[in-house]
Structure formats: structure tokens, C-alpha cells
Amino acid sequence: MIQTDRLPDQLARWHTKWARGPFPCIVEGSKEHTMKNKFQSLIEDPAFVDAINSMSGFFYEMNPDVDMCYEYICEQAGVHSFVYDNAAWDMFYKAWEVVANEIF
Numbered sequence: 001m002i003q004t005d006r007l008p009d010q011l012a013r014w015h016t017k018w019a020r021g022p023f024p025c026i027v028e029g030s031k032e033h034t035m036k037n038k039f040q041s042l043i044e045d046p047a048f049v050d051a052i053n054s055m056s057g058f059f060y061e062m063n064p065d066v067d068m069c070y071e072y073i074c075e076q077a078g079v080h081s082f083v084y085d086n087a088a089w090d091m092f093y094k095a096w097e098v099v100a101n102e103i104f
Helices: 004-014 047-053 055-062 066-077 088-100
Strands: none
Touching: 047 055, 047 066, 047 088, 055 066, 055 088, 066 088
């Protein structure tokens, strides 16, 4: 028999952050998972900043859309996603707008 006064404690043990939604999945062992604290943004990651800075060359060679640039940044920075990181997303989108409006 389940004791109803202990039910919230039991449910709390079963409910993990991985079961919550609708948040993007963070892969265990990835940069996102191993960050020093959850408030550290990818804009502090040198690989991410380098990827943003190299996007102009990628754009010139490939003439990509925003999705291709997003995948390029993820690949170059070694992350699975950064849409959850508002500062990183803003940095990416502003850089993409500048690059997309350049005349080559």
C-alpha cells in the first residue's frame, strides 16, 4: 500500500530534469552538460566565438541559409545545440544577419 503522505517525495525521486519538457535535450558528457555552472553561456567558450568569427568564410564559400550556418556553428564549436542559450543565440543571429547582408 502506498502511503499518500509520502507520495510527493516518491514522485520527486522519479521525476528528473531529463523527463521535463519541452526543453532541448542535453547529451550527457557534452560541453553543455559539463559546463561549470548552468548560468555559463557559450559566448564564453573560445571554440564558439571562433566558430562565429569564421562564419563569414563559410557563408562566402557555401551561400547557406540560417539553418546551415547554425549546423556549421554547432559542428565547429563542438556542441549539439545552443538555442537554449539566449546570449549565444543572439550572438549567432546578429552575426548571421551581418554576414547575410554583406555583398561579396
